[in-house]
Amino acid sequence: MDALSTTDRTGTLAAEHLADLEARPLALNQASAADLSMIPGLSLRNAHRIVRHRAENGPFGALGALQTVEGIGPTTVHAVRPFLRLEAPTAPSVFPTFAAITSNLSVQLTQRVTRRLDLGRGFHGNQFLGPPGRLTTRLQLAHERRLQLALTLDKDPGEPIRWNPETQTYGFDHVTGSLTLRDLGRLETLVLGDFTAQFGRGVTLWQGLRFGKGRDPIAPPQAHGRGLRSYRSASETSFFRGAAATLGLPGALSLTAFVSRRHRDASIDSSFTGVDGPFPVRTVSGDGRHRTPSELARKGTFGETTSGGALEYRRSGLRLGVTGYHARFSRALRPGDRPYRQFRVTGHETSMIGAHGTAFLGDYTLFGEIARAPRGSYGGLLGGALNGEYADAVLLGRRYPPDFASFYGSAFGGGVQTQNETGVYTGLQLRVAPAWTLGAYFDQYRAPWLQFSIPRPSTGWEARLVLEHEPRPWLSSYLQVRVQEDDEGTEYQRGSRLLEGLHRKRRHSARWHTEYAFSDAFTVRTRLELSLHTSPEARSRGFFLAQGVRWTPTPVLTVDARTAIFDTEGFAARIYAYEHDLRYSFSAPVFFDRGRRSYLLVQYEPHPSLTLEAKYGVTSYENRSTIGSGLNQVEGSRRRALRLQVHWTL
Template identity: 30%
Template sequence: MKALITLLLISWGCTVKAQEDVLIQEIIEGFADQLPEDYDLYELTERLSFYQKHPIDLNKTSPEDLKKLVFVSPLQIASLFEHLKTNGQLIDVLELQGISGFDLQTINRILPFIKISAPSDLSQLRAETFASNDLIIRYGRTLQTQKGFHDLPGSRYLGSPDKLLLRYKYLVKDFMSVSLVAEKDAGEHFIHGKSGADHLSGNVTFQKFGPFKKLVVGDYSMQFGQGLALWSGFAFGKGPDVTSVASKDLGLRPYSSSNESSFLRGIASTIGITKYIDFTSFFSSRKLDASLKSSADGSMTLENINISGLHRTPTELKNQKSLGQVVYGAAFQYAHDHLNMGLVTYKTQYQQRFVTGNQLYNKYSFEGEELLNTGVNYSYTFKNMYFYGELAHSIGSGWALLNGIMASLSPRISAVLLYRNYEKNYHSFFSRAIGEGTETNNERGIYGGMNYTPHKYWSFSLYADYFKFPWLKYRIDAASEGYELLGQMAFTPNKTTKILLRYKREIKSQNADAGSLDKGIQSVLKQNFRVEGKWSGNKQLNFQSRAEVACYQKGIAVSETGYLVYQDVNYKPLNTKLSGNLRLAYFNTPSYNSRIYAYEDDVLYGSAFGIYHGKGFRSFINLRYQVMKSLDVWFRYATSFYKDVETVGSGLDEIRGNKKTDVKLQVRYQF
């Protein structure tokens, strides 16, 4: 505690300022429990940071650009362009208040990322072009020695405990970009004879290059429709903003994340065949991590694909890049006025044959060496309503269907209704559609949500999602069903104060635990209650406080309750080079089942999903020092102190003692 108090005093004494990521925090926290702990959100954070520096001109933009602002709904985008078509260019940002679907919350969110040029502004007659280089080097490690780094017989970590990341990007706006990412996780060798750098990714992208609207050589992602047939890379799930369940597809995109799965490697291009029709073709060939098994006839069969990207132990290194994957296909997109339509078809081939286990829940899992997928998608805007959906088919097996409607019922109310039906034998290796399961199959559901802003100070969000699993699932030995509810109220009396209340309830089914007196399928109830306040003392000082309670109960067992309380302190200086923020947190959860998620500020583009479980205290401090205009240095120190334990973590990550401390150092040079 003395160390925590010392850090607090330092943070108040130093001339520091808060990171400008409040909006990113609000977006990420809505779906933090749906992503892995170390998921790299570079795709999202870099995109928003870019548009903070280079705002989108609403009089010169396109729907594709506005889709990149993830908090703007498809209906709002359609309403904006209908307004521009009917009334001409915008003169002032205040005009947004008169466009259907643009509530005050959306307008406040969008302001840092947009600008409006006057029709007579001659400077806008020439294209804005600039070239820039952006180099980031990051180092991190856990200060305590984990079990896997000891000289153990059998499985252990073969590399060093250091985490390393190099990220470089060269950009010529509206013409080309070059991206390179090299990463080493803790426990890995940075250089390995099988692959060179443990993870190396890069691409060269051209825009408006001859006949190509977009051309990518290297690593890329594909995002079409609602994610049923073809979607790789980052995707949203359910969150407090109910409009997020309508995916905003971006088509072909260069891939620059450090996540080591869910991307394609090869060449892809988008060509404008006519004014309203785009044609995208792609070819990918890469090696994946997989567990292979020798069959009775001596051939190798495929048990599962490893998406963690970790290569620390002898087994993980053996599985590294052991499976060849080839993907190729094409997509047509039609966009004119209020109608958008798309057709996608592609084939996936593997070197080895998928063979499922003999578990009954695997009865309808994919088997074979190749899979052909196809899908059609649409969206249509009619007055204040937005219709969207997709129908996908894995040839020779099942179907997947999604249809939704989004409506602006009044200037203060927007609503969404969505139906989905994913058959148990539908298969896709590149699918990220809305749903409860980790895979897009064996699920039916209906979702309804509403955003309501009765007054400029008040806003409410509510959604309900009912889902069924017609066939068995892992740890569920029967057909099952469940539901999820979320309600949120936000009170913002002025620009410096915000109070938020949130309640979330989820019920699912699961097999009884070993030794349980209540046999068979049991109901699992999870509930979360959150109270949060944000306020600013002045232009320099602001705070965020939260108290959250998580309740978990399985079957007739006694319910367990977890707690989290934290205080964030940010201090924004004037005319100084040093900035930063601090958190002090107390948590108490009986087990991992009652864990609580809370976003944590990190170094620029860093990923920090706080998963609080156990009993103890946690604190972190982030500092940024601007050495010169083009050179910045970040430092992060995060420590957790657990009560009444002798070890922290499990398996090879186990630490003797009751403390875990992580540090990061990052340098960014822009030139």
């Protein structure tokens, strides 16, 4: 991964999700509670309150009528308004005619071209097989919510454009598409093509977008699965390919079934001689890069055939469900004999079954999920939340044993995998005054088994405190303090021997961010962040200061710019800072060493259906003669990038 300008997969999925919501807001009088809960600023509890109020009192006549729902005030309505629209309910059993579809068909086409202007060694030495630009094409056709057709084509920098069905390359390196039908009588959802499946709290089955710990201490631990959704991202991991459907049954029941077959990238262990048939796989890759012959050799070498489903009971105050899947592999998984890999999924197949539930009891919510892994171990989480007038709180306990190998799970926790972790999370948000909000969480966790580069069982904790102040609609700021302490692998000298062990590392960071809107046309943003990393071996500090402006001289033109200076004592004191990007994109560069970062983002709308975007960014270092490493290494102290995008809506 490029340490200078990383594009986090979760952040990219979030950016795509928000862009889709803005482009096609949810129908307030039809959206489910799971869909509504994905709107920023709207909790699952309040989403269920909206659905219950709609069922008991009829459809909403205006977006402002949301204030009549218990627990929802003007601030929440203002935050969710851009993602909602009013639409009269339609009879779910009537499929629209072809003429109705064509007369009310929404078409969106997005073409993005990005290119780094300072190229790495892989391009200069012709080791990369393709040109340096990245191309992304997105086509989406939709008739309201009921019919959606999506196609995404993507080629990473260095990947060739070629037609080679043997390596599943059809022009672009990554092709994903789907046809989705909704609300056809008892058929709630039907997806043909690429899709994600999210049920319960993610212990058993969760693919696609999930928010981790952040400034909001309440919503992430309570995230609930949205069921089946079409997959339209340029990210090449975490989705199924096949067919899936959800049927509504009598008695508030719904039944979901899916089948998937897709090929993923994997590293083959050709030295393994203990199994008949194809060579086994050591690791399944997720970066999706196919720039060199060795990377192309890994493409599509690991076949997965997965079938599964869920049975759910849904009432306004209670949700219960059972989820399960079974997956077979074209090659055996042999993760190797290193101790930290001991409990990973092995062999030609895996499966899991679990049960989840959510109960709404006035201002309180109880939720949980438990699942059984193939080795017979049980893992899960259990939590409770309070949604009060002046305070929100959540308490969540989780236990994922070392041998709890959840192949498709992505539950809330501190690690990447839903495995080898036990922890307790506490979150609190207080509305201390009309313009003041105080949020905090404390998460303590333990890994009872070894991890990569950590040769012993380890412990850690993380705390975050955020004070937000919005005295006027045109002025807002927040102060954030974060502390994280973990065990870290190290080596100790004992005579003539080196022994593996642990020591504690601690990372502190403090951030102040403010936004001031001089007018509807001009806004300034300032951010100051300090970091401190300490361990028995070293202490390093970091500094980051950024000044940004947003200028809209005319309704059709918006200019967003920022310049930042940073000075850190090495990578350990690194600082991440989100920056505005093209639609459907997410950018959070990581800053270390000493230098300057600037970017200019221009958005022009010559016509209501046409948006043109361009972004130029440059990062310069004062104390480096090369940037990056390996085939990505760039000679010099500067890295520049240009990003162009056209978005057309019919």
